[in-house]
Amino acid sequence: MTHPGLDGGPIQLGHNAGVGCGRPERFIEAVYDAGAAAYDHYWAPALHRHARALVDALPAGHRRTVLDVGGGVGTLAPALRATAGPGGLVVLLDRSRGMLRRAPGDMPRLQADVARLPIADQAADVVVLAFVLFLLTDARGAVTEAARVLRSGGWLLAATWGRQQGAGADDVVRDELDRAGAPPFPELPRSDELTDSPARMTVLLEACGLTHVRTEMRSLDARFDPASVLAMRTGSGALGWRYTRLDDPGRDAVRRRTARHLAALPSDAFLDRSEVLLTWARGP
């Protein structure tokens, strides 16, 4: 690793963060900045056990350099430290300063874009892309960049979505936002069509030179409750963005009506069975 000063402490700006990145990237960054607290509290724990399974499947190692790209609030840090092994280094990279700020302060945190990692060629033994690829404008560019910084034979670990259906309770929040006149979330270019099945993940990763691609499909199986759905959906993500566009009386009405409807739903409506894809591949 040639980047100086990777010693934990304050969040550092990657030397080329933001270069060449357009409006969708800046918009997504702002959405995650605004929703970081609710994401950290409610959504990150729902994803964690699946992302952790990616990491835990690696054989034990030592002195590994591990990059968590789009690592968000750093939920994977303990697992990544274990896989980095004695003498290893774990670096968290993300565009959103709001997310990075919530990650453990004793690890190097770099504000950087997946499209331009401020990391030398072949510097990493493990690169993680957990729940990031689908929301990018250019997933192929991101995987190419991950392959560039990965040493030959190193591990690329990716988690992403197959069929993403959400919990039925989410529809209640959506309907109430519609009823209150919240503006729609902007249509942003995404990469789902490159990433939403095992076959597509294989095509994408092999096109970027990665080898030994293997994908496992599972169900998110995350169960929420009325209070967590209300806080999570009005506090983060696309619905959270819509909620923040309302004035105070509008928010108040959405909160009241949504809480009432959520309380009447059966418990199954709080179960999210979206498909999760876990992919392992080796560096070119």
Ligand SMILES: C[S@@+](CC[C@H](N)C(=O)[O-])C[C@H]1O[C@@H](n2cnc3c(N)ncnc32)[C@H](O)[C@@H]1O
């Ligand atoms: C769904 S969250 C996943 C966070 C974490 N990997 C996890 O599993 O909880 C997506 C993360 O990707 C980051 N992100 C989105 N677009 C990015 C980009 N172009 N460059 C770097 N990070 C990006 C977001 O800021 C956010 O932290």
